[in-house]
Every structure is written in C-alpha cells, then in structure tokens.
Amino acid sequence: MASKSSGGDVADLPGFFADLVRCETRLYNALNDRLRERHGIVTSQFEALRYLRDHPGSRVADLAAEFAIGIGATSKSVDRLEKRGWAVRQPNPSDRRSSLLALTDDGSRLADAAEATVTDALAELIGGTLDGSSGSAALQAISKLRSLLEGNQIGTPTG
16 A cells, blocks of 8 residues: 655555565675684674674663564573673663673673774775765665654554
C-alpha cells in the first residue's frame, strides 16, 4: 500500500523497507568481514564493546534495550566477551540481582581499534552516497524514524 510523502509524491513504503533492510544486511555483513579479518570479532561484538566503552556501569538489560534484543541473548553475548577477556561483570551495589559491566583494558583497546576500522569501512562503503542535501535528508529521516520507533517501544522484545 502506497502512502503520501510530505511532498505529495506517492511513497513506495514496501520498496523503501526492502531497500533499507537489504542495505543494512549488506553493510552489516561487510563490517563483519572487515572486523573478523582485522580484529577477530564480528559487528555485534564491536557494537557491544563500543556501547560498554561509552556507557560504563551498564547492565545486561541496558545493552538489551539499546539493541532491541532479548535479555537471554544479550547475557550470552556478554558471557562470550567475558570468556575472551574483554569484559567483566561486577557486583551492582544498588541491586544484588544484577551486575554492572565493564571493559577490561584489552576490551577497551579492541573497541578503539575496531572503531577506527568501522569508521574507515563506512566511509568507503557509504560516505559518498550521503553528500549534499539528499544525504542530509536521508540521515534526518532515518534518525526521526528510529526516534519514533524507540520512543513508542515498537519492536522491543518482550522476553
């Protein structure tokens, strides 16, 4: 079903969705390949490491909420980061039922190195497509859509 865009044009929402998902998948896969080759990690591990670096003292529930994934899957991901020596769980002084997460020095160095790789890869893969006013409009539209979805808790896992 087509809907009207703000300019009066008919927007192909199913086509937009297909393009958005395929772009995300291809970019994610490309980053996986680059990160695996250079750092021995995948994109989801990089995202978790970067989040923990930028949000010290986070809980598993905070990671799950940020990435809209279940608590169980998030906890298993943190287990794998711990096993590799990149993160640690520490007792939460305000809630004994949860732990606070922290990066180790190795995890912090890895997050920084991998971020440089991701930044370079994204510049190579999409940098030239986001130039000018159309790129700015695309960035604003995606940001607005994400804010709307997150603000209304649309697509948030229930478990």
